Amino acid sequence: MSRIPHPEVDVDRQLTPGGVDRSRLRLRSTAAVLTSLTALAATSLAAGPAVAARAGLPCLLPRTPAHHSLGLDTWNASYPRPDRDLDAAMIFLSFPDSPPTIRTDELAADHFPATSRFFARASYGKFTLRPHPQREWVQMPEASTAYGIQRDWGAERRSAYLRDAVAASDARVDFSKYDVVYFVADPDAPGVDSDATKVVNFDRPLRADGRDIRRIVTVFEQHPPDRNVLAHETGHVFDLPDLYHRPVDGKGDWDTHVGDWDVMGSQFGLAPELFGWHKWKLGWLDRRQVACVSDAAGTLLTLDPLGAAPVRAGAGGTRLAVVRTGDGSAIAVEARGAAGNDRSTCTEGVLIYRVRNETASGGGPIEVVDTHPDTEACWGSSVYPPLADAPLGVGETFTVAGDGTRVEVADRTPSGAWTVRITPGA
Structure with missing residues (x-):
């Protein structure tokens, strides 16, 4: 048994169900102990041994040295x-x-x-x-x-x-x-x-x-x-990042990046199902379930709710749509409904979020797009009401600022899937 080396830096926190900050900021020490070894930076661990993760799709992002990078072309074999x-x-x-x-x-x-x-x-x-x-x-x-x-x-x-x-x-x-x-x-x-x-x-x-x-x-x-x-x-x-916002002084709201959406943002969230991007990274979505959207005329898709179990074993309905917006960025679109780990969600619909592969854990590698910026929902139960009503409903259209990606929700099928048209920005 070896001596314990210096721990790598790590930050974590939790909130009460009402979103009240407990200031659970956990800072790792910077002094070497027990050995004279120099601690590796968090980024160097992320850049460690890797194995091929999946055959390339045009919309996946490459893994970077960022801690818990959301790049998907390789898997960090340290995890x-x-x-x-x-x-x-x-x-x-x-x-x-x-x-x-x-x-x-x-x-x-x-x-x-x-x-x-x-x-x-x-x-x-x-x-x-x-x-x-x-x-x-x-x-x-x-x-x-x-x-x-x-x-x-x-x-x-x-x-x-x-x-x-x-x-x-x-x-x-x-x-x-x-x-x-x-x-x-x-x-x-x-x-x-x-x-x-x-x-x-x-x-x-x-x-x-x-x-x-x-x-x-x-x-x-x-x-x-x-x-x-x-x-x-x-x-x-499993190499997933923290998705919450970390206030510099430990004060303020922690959940401005993703709100209730994904347990890596808040364990108290009403919709803690892992984002489709995370499931793709972990190997739970295959290429048949991910649609890369690049047609400037728009692409019509049917999205199965992310938390719903497959209709039959091995069923490969589309769960995630992705628009590549840069070398290290993408817009992801998925359907969220009251099923699976999302059974307590207070809203259903089509969720849009940004992904950045060079943003480290805790820095906002995923940010949910608020398609209803003038309203809030689920006061008293949501960890961050401004994002509780972020999904689009049937008949709604939203254009993402900055890159111009347009998402239109046309219908909801009898089985609960959502019909959407996605048009990349110019």
Whole structure:
């Protein structure tokens, strides 16, 4: 087992269901600890080993060195790709200053099977996240208060926590069997801060049981936890970016980029289904389900709702339409309805959003286009009401500012699909 290198920089936060900022800004440390290794920048990890992701389509964007780049021509092999079933170890950590009063199976039930079901729906059954919760508590060598657990966690204490967690659990857990590792702290321990939940990446992987461990999900959630928290964090394990807006001073609205649309924006969103672009990146949409639009005269398409299950196994209805608008940018169009992970959505229709492959995680790599800028919806339930009514309805037309892409919604079929005409800008 190697020493723990300096963690890669990471930022995350959460909001209350009403959209109130909890200031869950988690800043990684910049000081090297435990080793004299120099930490790699976030961008260098994204530029690491890659494998071919799919045959080229004219509207896909190339992957760039940006952290969690939304380029799709290659896959960063530093991350497990969920195009096959993956196994996840869930290890429960207790502390000598606070004997647990809750059972490990209760904490496991906070997250599973809900998280596995989220990904099964999002992938149309193409991917299964198989949890393996440990039955017994693993006791850490130090008191919970000794690690200084908090959202602005110092590198030395955080590295000590991870070093102790791996060492304490190694005798019971064969890490070579798992693709994902969750360390779940006793939520009742006095030193545990729920704001510290995050994914910690390493500039050099840990080595345990003959397997590289490149990242660990550290879970400090209360019981019961925030909704969809593990789906959000696990999305990072699969190289998906944060989609929320990060105020410079930690104050202000976090959800101006995508609102309720996609769990990587807000885990409390009413429509947390992953964007079609994310599903394309992860391998859950194939080229038959993606329409590249380039005809200047316009293209008529029928879009199946993104969250709806296929009518039959292997059905390949169009789920995503894309207009390439530049070397590193595109306009994406998809239908969103009350199905699958979007079953709690407050509006349905045709959603339009911008994608940029050079924008890093947290900087707005995806921005939803507000097709109703003068209205809002779902006050009291939406995380960001100005974008809650962003989709277009039947009979509506919208021209995207800047590039002139025009989207017209002509009809909705009896099966619930949406008929749209998309005309690229001049």
